Amino acid sequence: MRVGIPRSLLYYKYLPFWKTFLTRLGLDVETSPMTNKQILSWGVKVAENELCVPVKAFYGHCMALRETSDAIFVPRVVSVEERAYTCPKFLGLPDMIAAVAEQLELPPLLTPKLNQREKPSEFKWQLINFAREQFGLSRLEAVAAIEEARVAQRRYQESLVRGHKPVDLLPASRLNRTRFRPPGEKRKRIGLLGHPYNIYDGYITQNLIARLEEMGAELVVPEMTDHHVLMDAATDVPKQLYWTYEKEIMGAINHWTGNRMIDGVVYVLAFACGPDSLIQVLIEHRAKTYNVPMMSLTIDEHSGEAGLVTRIEAFIDMLMRKKTAA
Ligand code: SF4
Numbered sequence: 001m002r003v004g005i006p007r008s009l010l011y012y013k014y015l016p017f018w019k020t021f022l023t024r025l026g027l028d029v030e031t032s033p034m035t036n037k038q039i040l041s042w043g044v045k046v047a048e049n050e051l052c053v054p055v056k057a058f059y060g061h062c063m064a065l066r067e068t069s070d071a072i073f074v075p076r077v078v079s080v081e082e083r084a085y086t087c088p089k090f091l092g093l094p095d096m097i098a099a100v101a102e103q104l105e106l107p108p109l110l111t112p113k114l115n116q117r118e119k120p121s122e123f124k125w126q127l128i129n130f131a132r133e134q135f136g137l138s139r140l141e142a143v144a145a146i147e148e149a150r151v152a153q154r155r156y157q158e159s160l161v162r163g164h165k166p167v168d169l170l171p172a173s174r175l176n177r178t179r180f181r182p183p184g185e186k187r188k189r190i191g192l193l194g195h196p197y198n199i200y201d202g203y204i205t206q207n208l209i210a211r212l213e214e215m216g217a218e219l220v221v222p223e224m225t226d227h228h229v230l231m232d233a234a235t236d237v238p239k240q241l242y243w244t245y246e247k248e249i250m251g252a253i254n255h256w257t258g259n260r261m262i263d264g265v266v267y268v269l270a271f272a273c274g275p276d277s278l279i280q281v282l283i284e285h286r287a288k289t290y291n292v293p294m295m296s297l298t299i300d301e302h303s304g305e306a307g308l309v310t311r312i313e314a315f316i317d318m319l320m321r322k323k324t325a326a
Helices: 011-024 037-046 053-064 088-104 122-135 139-161 208-214 227-233 244-258 274-289 305-325
Strands: 002-005 028-031 071-073 076-079 113-115 188-193 217-220 264-270 294-299
Touching: 002 011, 011 028, 011 139, 037 053, 037 088, 053 088, 076 088, 113 122, 122 139, 188 208, 188 244, 188 305, 208 217, 208 264, 208 305, 227 244, 244 274, 264 274, 264 305, 274 294, 294 305
Parallel strands: 002 028, 002 071, 076 113, 188 217, 188 264, 264 294
Antiparallel strands: none
8 A cells, every 4th residue: 555645744754664664564555746836736725725835735735645655644633732732723723624535535634633732652552553453553563553653753853963964864855955155254144933734844834944044054953953942942921822733833942042042033924824923923022132134034935036035145144244233
């Protein structure tokens, strides 16, 4: 059986885990291609208009897999830690895709439910039950698959903390590859904030990573910091956040500014994203308090290349002048 993993949303966080786990269950795993014009326009056509662009892209990625996959992997990721949730879109994703599956002639969906809100150990049992019910595996076989997947995920995260970006480690992308870097002494350290499925999807963000690096930025991204450090730093806010991925973003800006690690920050957020719009205020406040220049880039399926390039050029120029004047 061939199972397709859409190259969107939590692909950028958990591909090593999912790929290893599903392979160990005896499945052939394929991923959809990089986001492109066709994939995004498929998604935009079929998804509800008010959804954020990465979720729209997810629909398109499911469509890109329908000819070659016998099933599509769409987990329902409710919670990845105690007393916190993911974005509501991740809770409803299998239902949203199932609602259009017949119309789009999608193959069956594999939709394990993952919820660690009450107890982290639940995660293991949820995967064991999934492996048993869907593929008739024994408990021991399922546990072995989970352990191997954990090792793959840990190696991936260790590489990120050593300074790699997800796009350096995940299957090759022709976008987001930097062709030219200016000499080191002129480079500015810029914290690039946002959800990985936004900042690492080169098509959605118009190749933002490569453009920033080619303009002289040395990028710092949240994945380069250990998860526990980010979670600790995220507590430095007036009210506790209960979305895990937003806590990571908040932890990153707190950690970077508190340790004077960056000269500026670029925050990429999706139009119509509820969680991002709430923490945007906190991020702006933090950047202002620590006198770190900040630029927010709101993206949707209509974002144009010319506007983006002009804005980031102006931002980098401003950072250069600030540094020179200082
Ligand atoms: S957090 Fe925002 S960008 Fe991410 S899936 Fe939810 S609404 Fe979309």
